[in-house]
Amino acid sequence: MSTRIEIPVHLRWSDMDAYGHVNNVDMMRLLEIARIEAFWASETSTHHTGILDASPGSATATFVARQEIEYLKPLTYKRAPIIVELWIGHIGGASLDVCYIIRDDTHDGSTPTIYAQAITTIVLVETATNTPRRISAQERETWLPYVDFPVKLRHRRRSN
Amino acid sequence: MSTRIEIPVHLRWSDMDAYGHVNNVDMMRLLEIARIEAFWASETSTHHTGILDASPGSATATFVARQEIEYLKPLTYKRAPIIVELWIGHIGGASLDVCYIIRDDTHDGSTPTIYAQAITTIVLVETATNTPRRISAQERETWLPYVDFPVKLRHRRRSN
Amino acid sequence: MSTRIEIPVHLRWSDMDAYGHVNNVDMMRLLEIARIEAFWASETSTHHTGILDASPGSATATFVARQEIEYLKPLTYKRAPIIVELWIGHIGGASLDVCYIIRDDTHDGSTPTIYAQAITTIVLVETATNTPRRISAQERETWLPYVDFPVKLRHRRRSN
């Protein structure tokens, strides 16, 4: 079984900024869309990893603690959905690191263009107390098959 | 002289998501707003660091190569502008690392709440050739007083 | 043949505001997405009405001259795409009135919930001169089968 979850995400024309590329901030929106699709529960979900009931008003909320993204190629609007490839780089006590590759959908086996790579640390928060809560045994078991080496970001900052 | 540039940024009510906090992606929008205010030229600019003519159609464009952000406290909408404190963590040949702290504006000398810390690598691109261009001597001289140690991000990912 | 074009549009979780509904402004974004899908040319378009090459840099641009929208029910995020039903209320010399109904997708013949109704006047602009250009005979012929009575907006303002 592949450790990767592939989420097709539809761009919006308005994701482009005045430079004519999908704006750097809106690229991070694509990550959020894919992450919610992959991990949040929904009656129409197609991913069995979607077991978090994290809607507003639910017992659990997912907070983003940190994000790191590397932009490799400018992306322009197109109608065919792009693919956000997504896996787990680390499962901690109350948090997980989600890794992403944003790329073209290729149907013919050719090498897809990669637009960005990223990693997000998500913390599960108990909404009643507003404090982190532990990842349950069932959550861990469901997600474990999708754990793999974290995405290798090419350019690292020098010092800290 | 302080090495920090302080940019007041107005939140929008719609920056909040259904959790009632400024959305993690929109927090990065605040960085973009402050960065443009600080570095792009404008007849109404109040910062002498604003010497980049990077508007669409100009000879130079600024591309974001990577970003890293750490969220420390949830931010909710308020009318008083928040402050994006901004400095340069590194000046390279064709790129600069911009460091940020997003915090409250305090007028009474009290310690402000810090909502997020971030670092962005910006590349100067020559639009005619769509390739990176060197930072000019004048740009370097203008920005040098704002170079300081890069922002210390508290939580680091473990492995890569 | 139906005069209606049905465009499935994916909501984004971030379309909701702090009230937990798709924000009134973002509802208009859904109209823009459907309109571009229906009228702009694309190699992957599935609608033969998509004959406008209106991308940035093309000979034609589409400008919005006016919009009117009526909100009937609050819409909350869901994964299944909503349907934007779209037709033409009027074809003028250089403009067209696009009418919309934003509704649920129903597969069982039941009456769908309608969230909003709207009308937009689009002007075709020649980008070389930045002035309106006439709708061509081919465009008119392509779009004529989709002309129908304009959407009936229920609540009208009293005086002007």
Next chain:
Amino acid sequence: MSTRIEIPVHLRWSDMDAYGHVNNVDMMRLLEIARIEAFWASETSTHHTGILDASPGSATATFVARQEIEYLKPLTYKRAPIIVELWIGHIGGASLDVCYIIRDDTHDGSTPTIYAQAITTIVLVETATNTPRRISAQERETWLPYVDFPVKLRHRRRSN
């Protein structure tokens, strides 16, 4: 006393779309920003019309029932805030029509460029019951001095 409330609103560079103009949908965002500034209560509000406690979780919410906007000139990003001029076209039992002109700020008495005109119908909703609630006597008295003829939208749709 003038019946107009003038709200300066800061554009964001990202409000521009790939055409290089503030996007038609984002123009409506400017209306929302000005409306919240004018009518919602806040400890830092500068307008005595700001008496609605309509934050999420409050007893009252403001719902948008309909909107109509006319775009007169393309607006491009600039740092100086634009002015949203705002008044009340009608006060009903549970709703009010807010009228707007989006224009340049002119300091020298010259005629400002007008970018858009609009009208929004706002309904006050009691959040406990999720039904419209009557405008109170105090609200009516506070807002009455700002009632004037509704904005005259130039282009009207032909038939309905």
